[in-house]
Amino acid sequence: MFSDLAGKRILITGSTAGIGLAAAKLLVKQGAKVAINSRALNDVAKAALNEVSALGNQDDVIFIPADLTKTSECEKLVNEFTAKFGGMDVLINNAGGLGGRASLELIDDDFYDHVMDLNARSALMVTKYSIPFLRASAAESGKTSSVISTGSIAAREGGGMGAGIYAASKAWLHNVHRNWVKEYTKDQIRFNIVSPGTVDTLFHADKSEELREKIAGSIAFGRFGESEEMAPSFAFFASHNCSGYITGQIMDVNGGQMCP
Numbered sequence: 169m170f171s172d173l174a175g176k177r178i179l180i181t182g183s184t185a186g187i188g189l190a191a192a193k194l195l196v197k198q199g200a201k202v203a204i205n206s207r208a209l210n211d212v213a214k215a216a217l218n219e220v221s222a223l224g225n226q227d228d229v230i231f232i233p234a235d236l237t238k239t240s241e242c243e244k245l246v247n248e249f250t251a252k253f254g255g256m257d258v259l260i261n262n263a264g265g266l267g268g269r270a271s272l273e274l275i276d277d278d279f280y281d282h283v284m285d286l287n288a289r290s291a292l293m294v295t296k297y298s299i300p301f302l303r304a305s306a307a308e309s310g311k312t313s314s315v316i317s318t319g320s321i322a323a324r325e326g327g328g329m330g331a332g333i334y335a336a337s338k339a340w341l342h343n344v345h346r347n348w349v350k351e352y353t354k355d356q357i358r359f360n361i362v363s364p365g366t367v368d369t370l371f372h373a374d375k376s377e378e379l380r381e382k383i384a385g386s387i388a389f390g391r392f393g394e395s396e397e398m399a400p401s402f403a404f405f406a407s408h409n410c411s412g413y414i415t416g417q418i419m420d421v422n423g424g425q426m427c428p
């Protein structure tokens with residue numbers, strides 16, 4: 169079923185660590201051409217590029233630096249990707265993060281802007297600049313192209329203490345997809361969300377062992393998810409063979425932490 173991923177040109181934002189890196193590795197193993205991204209080509213990015221490249225054809229894996237909180241860098245990322253690969257078949261909006269914690273009475277404009285730019289503006293602007301290429305991809309193939317965004321369980325349940333804006337930014341993302349379905353299904357572009365529960369990545373680096381155990385106890389499987397357990401859902405939505413008639417959906421990958 170996943171054989172149509174071979175040769176697909178896939179841009180994955182925020183993919184030098186955690187969930188995005190695991191998705192990149194799986195997609196390259198399926199024969200896809202992949203660009204990974206983070207803010208800068210630092211040691212972490214270099215290691216990620218080596219790791220992903222080793223799984224496929226070296227020419228088919230690139231790293232593109234771009235700070236996606238800035239619209240101009242979102243545009244630059246899409247331009248560099250399409251210049252290298254001659255188009256785009258699949259976009260994965262994965263860049264994002266907590267962006268800090270602040271209770272309602274301590275939220276100021278800078279905090280609000282930072283969290284929304286990181287999670288909402290980044291996906292909005294990368295998608296905006298990608299649409300012409302995704303439209304062309306679908307027209308050329310006679311099948312569908314695909315946008316997949318990483319949502320969150322927080323979008324459904326409101327987020328942890330101090331993470332209200334983060335949770336709202338992911339709810340924003342879940343909802344804006346519904347609008348894009350209305351506008352772009354005529355162009356054969358699909359929009360789906362992979363919505364993780366609590367996944368063991370740097371995202372949770374600020375948590376004590378005690379808090380981790382408490383959270384694990386709230387998950388039906390009794391443990392955090394692993395990034396590798398998220399990756400197949402991205403492959404599913406990237407593949408026309410698997411999900412060509414699925415759009416506007418949210419796939420909750422959360423070990424039974426919540427059953428919406």
Ligand code: NAD
Pocket residue numbers: 181182183184185186187188205206207234235236237262263264265266286318319320321322363364365366367368369370371372
């Ligand atoms: P992570 O911190 O391990 O990875 C985040 C990636 O995004 C890194 O590659 C980082 O360099 C990149 N990044 C951060 N800011 C960026 C920017 N401004 N521009 C470009 N790249 C940037 O985190 P993760 O847990 O793998 O998170 C990936 C996605 O999953 C995020 O959107 C996050 O909100 C979402 N998510 C995570 C969890 C979880 O429990 N880990 C749960 C739900 C949703």
